[in-house]
Amino acid sequence: MATVNSYSGDMPTPDRTSLDQIVSAARDILEAEGLAGLTMQSVASAVGVRAPSLYKRVQSRDDLIRLVAEATVQELSTRLEPGATVADYASEFRAFALERPAGFQLVMAPGAHLPRPGVEYLLAATEPLLRATALLAGEEHALDAARTVTAWATGFIGMELSGGFNLGGDVEAAWDYGVERLVAAISA
Amino acid sequence: MATVNSYSGDMPTPDRTSLDQIVSAARDILEAEGLAGLTMQSVASAVGVRAPSLYKRVQSRDDLIRLVAEATVQELSTRLEPGATVADYASEFRAFALERPAGFQLVMAPGAHLPRPGVEYLLAATEPLLRATALLAGEEHALDAARTVTAWATGFIGMELSGGFNLGGDVEAAWDYGVERLVAAISA
DNA sequence: ACCTGAACACCGTTCAAGT
């Protein structure tokens, strides 16, 4: 006679985890252990299953990494509210990067052989910046200006995260100097 | 009786490879196969020995990666001749990055858990740029200006390499626009 | 002295077998 916890013929077993839980655990492991530490086993263990079970929800480790990247851009998008100035946008961009450095790097500077988030996620994140740069540089230079600001901010943050500022000096002051100069540079 | 090729007691066997050859092979593999493809076995096979032999010249895979990063910065340094303008410097920087994208990324945007080249290598590479920015921005802003230019160029190239320019538009024109604006921005 | 095979503890991934 079947008890509540035993197998009862053809009754489907309840799911022991979910894709959301897997991606969320993967994001935390990425920040704590780096990309090399993001293994199928570590993720599986974090959500309470064995590694092979992950393949029910995810096609491969690369697929999981792509989902992590997409969740990261999506979170970034919600942080970058429309209506902000270019300086606000840059500030929020940097704050996010310092909170989730590994995720930020995965999105903004992935290695050549790493999966990239779908274009639609990147477009959503750059939308509000484009509106801010249009105000400064004019509609016809909005894209160039947005790229210039994004490139600078991404490069700056990357150097900051990888300790590239070992020549000394005040990092905050260097950021403020850069924002000020960039904004002036793209203003028509 | 011993022949030429057989072991003759205590005579040391001639080295079958060298550290230079190992690092050089590793750099080529990095570009061709990515960091994940840079395995001790692939490097060993490229230089004609077995993986365990590499540990005679290299402490670990991470140590080898550090040596690769340092050789890459060193090559970059020799390319960045003193006396160049900021625009020249940026151009050469980008040309190098497009030739050795994986090495460039390893040096300029390493993940948090990757080995970094020693500071002396980075200092040597930034020296000529500091002299160029001093001419434009004045001695007291030379460092801030150099960081701003380097951050922008690194970010731009990173976006270019990772396909971040999928919103369309002319990448060369965007580069020229950025250089022009940056140079103007840091000029006193 | 340098190099190697064998071994160990890990990876990602597949698949038949369990419930």
Next chain:
DNA sequence: ACCTGAACACCGTTCAAGT
């Protein structure tokens, strides 16, 4: 239907044994 152990082909690294 979901989950698992066992298996396979890989990793990095160590070490005793070969020359």
